[in-house]
Amino acid sequence: MTRSTGDAPQVSGVWAWRVWLGAALLFTCEVLLWRDVAGHSAGTWLALAGGYVLVASLALDLVVRYRIRDAVGxxxxxxxxxxxxxxxxxxxSTLTVMPEHLFSRVLGAYGVMALSAFGLLALMWGGAAGxxxxxxxxxxxxxxxxVGVWAHSAHELSAWSATAATLEGLIGWNLAGGAGLAVGGAGLxxxxxxxAEALCFAGRGWAIIGLLIALIVFAGIATERYQGAELTGAGGLALVGWLALWFEHNAKSRPIFDRMRPRIPPAASYMxxxxxxxxxxxxxxxxxxxxTVDGLPPVTVLELGFVALGFGWLPVLSVWIAARALERESRKINPF
Structure with missing residues (x-):
């Protein structure tokens, strides 16, 4: 699935980083948001782990393919x-109320968690510097x-967590997950x-990814996990994100992973x-x-914050991309 480099250690290193980012996404999206962590069976955790590695592999490919280099990308x-x-x-749990959950739980909550996972990746790949x-x-x-505020009452949110968190469980899951990511990332x-180019898939790899995504979607349709609006809503969001990457693509730019090399990993004392x-x-x-917040539970205040982030995400991204496009055009007209 990975472009051939003729070097087996190179290929294993690529997959190690894909698995690590998948674990980081699982940690941020599941544990940090406390999405029924205590209620997942071993089989559920394995299925989620495989799914997050699939998404992480796709994300790393897009980082390099579209030369993502900054916060906009x-x-x-x-x-x-x-x-x-x-x-x-x-x-x-994230698409049960449409279209509201697209903004609150998908763009808001998961958007922040995805950025958090990318930040952890930058910390491990580029080192804790500056x-x-x-x-x-x-x-x-x-x-x-x-996270402490959120997890304390996350079970009160509709279709989010069937079991209430405990302080011991919350700290245990979070510190164990964080320590595991730190040790694994430092080792890598x-x-x-x-x-960086090795993180991209060749045509056969993309075909396999597309097939896996199609199988998951068809299974969801067959088991009535989707009612129709979920497919169009989430699919539309993914398309908008891809269009934003396409507009921002600069073939002359170096992949961010190349610009971050070489750095030493964060010290154990720092982690x-x-x-x-x-x-x-x-x-x-x-x-x-x-x-304590005007009579509203803090978890409700945080959920409203996610709603605000979700509603503002695409407009801010659009304005940012448009401003940069105008700046590029102005430089072409007046390069001095």
């Missing part, structure tokens, strides 16, 4: 990833706080990183500090009173 990619995750893996080091520390603290980062701050945020968020 990753915002567009997050639209595709969140739509595919919702459609293929979690339609029963601003990224401090941004990651602040994000871990604030993220832990918000110490190996020779594969060439331990990240986990400590994140765990402290979880504990603090869990103990936030449940009715």
């Amino acid at each position: 990753f915002m567009a990619l997050a639209v595709i990833v969140s739509a595919l995750v919702a459609l293929l893996l979690t339609p029963h 601003r990224l080091r401090w941004v990651a520390l602040a994000y871990a603290t604030a993220g832990g706080l918000l 980062a110490r190996r020779e990183r594969p060439a 331990a500090l990240l986990l400590l701050l994140y765990g402290g945020g979880l504990w603090a968020g869990w103990h936030v009173p449940v009715d």
